[in-house]
Amino acid sequence: MFKTRHVLAWLLAALLSASVHAKELKIVVATNFLGTLQTLAAEFEKNTGHTVTLSGVSAGPAYAQLANGAPYDVWFSADVKNPETLDLKDGLALPGSRFSYAQGVLVLWSATPGRVDAQGEVLKKDDWHHIAVSNPDIAPYGTAGHQVMGALGVRDKLIEQKRIVQPNSVGQVHSQTASGAADLGFVALAQVLQPDGSIPGSHWFPPAALYSPIVQQALIVKSTKEPELAREFLAWVRSPRGAEIIKAAGYTIPE
Structure with missing residues (x-):
């Protein structure tokens, strides 16, 4: 009986420790990439124990929300212009975090x-x-x-x-x-x-020559309270497995 209680107490302590250290990452994402990011987030959650909360918002409204202080940690936009503005003009992106994660078709x-x-x-x-x-x-x-x-x-x-x-x-x-x-x-x-x-x-499929490349960029929001977790998630997205998921979903990876 004592041994059983000891094991149960250890398991409870382990679970409590895991819950204390588990963190939440809040991400605003372009609606076209929402399903793909759900797949990426699910594997990340399974591998790390952290939680990723996603909100699907198109590029323009997402920019407006972030410029007005919306409490997101990471932004996956459907374009370059809006993330670039938030980063270089507004100074609201974590320096060096912006990158092109996909190109849409x-x-x-x-x-x-x-x-x-x-x-x-x-x-x-x-x-x-x-x-x-x-x-x-x-x-x-x-x-x-x-x-x-x-x-x-x-x-x-x-x-x-x-x-x-x-x-x-x-x-x-x-x-x-x-x-x-x-x-x-x-x-x-x-x-x-x-x-x-x-x-x-x-x-x-319209020929690519008929429209401007749909390059999509992501960044870490400067005001994030979870910069290390955000970096860890973006590193996962840029990993070979992340690239595999993105390509399988119907995107190409920008050079």
């Missing part, structure tokens, strides 16, 4: 099989009602989508016909297109790529 997608052709000619047709493109003023994938439509010479006509709907994030674009509320949508490959490599519905 733009996809014109429909939940309906056969609707999108392999050359993207569907954009020039009138047999559909609405295309969802995230707001280009605050979302990089929206900027890229508008660049593609402009390069193809269809953007002005679609605007005039009021066939473009502009939610604030590419996450909302995916939701609207998946539900059928929009016939087409410019989304991130990572949002539609399945584990077996397939893409449901129908899709077209």
Whole structure:
């Protein structure tokens, strides 16, 4: 009995010690990368015992929140401009922490099989009602989508016909297109790529020459109370295993 009690007491002490030393990392992340970061965070939590809390917010609003003192430790943005501004202009990033973690791939997608052709000619047709493109003023994938439509010479006509709907994030674009509320949508490959490599519905990959590279950057917020844990997490993201997860999700790793 004494031995059993001794073991139980030791286990309880170990659990209490682990809970005391476990920490929480609060991260704001671009909606396109949320699912991928959930996978990365889950492995990190399993390996370290720490907790990672994620909030999906598009680039522009995330910048506004951080500039106004939102209590996040790390930011994974969908662009370069906003993290660069927070770092170099506002001085609100931990010096030397900003880096490019992924480059996104733009996809014109429909939940309906056969609707999108392999050359993207569907954009020039009138047999559909609405295309969802995230707001280009605050979302990089929206900027890229508008660049593609402009390069193809269809953007002005679609605007005039009021066939473009502009939610604030590419996450909302995916939701609207998946539900059928929009016939087409410019989304991130990572949002539609399945584990077996397939893409449901129908899709077209716009040539990369038609839009600016969607380089995505991360940084540690200067006001973080967990700088070492934040560094540890970013090191994990940049590890060979982290890169493997990011690539499998549908991104490339910037040079």
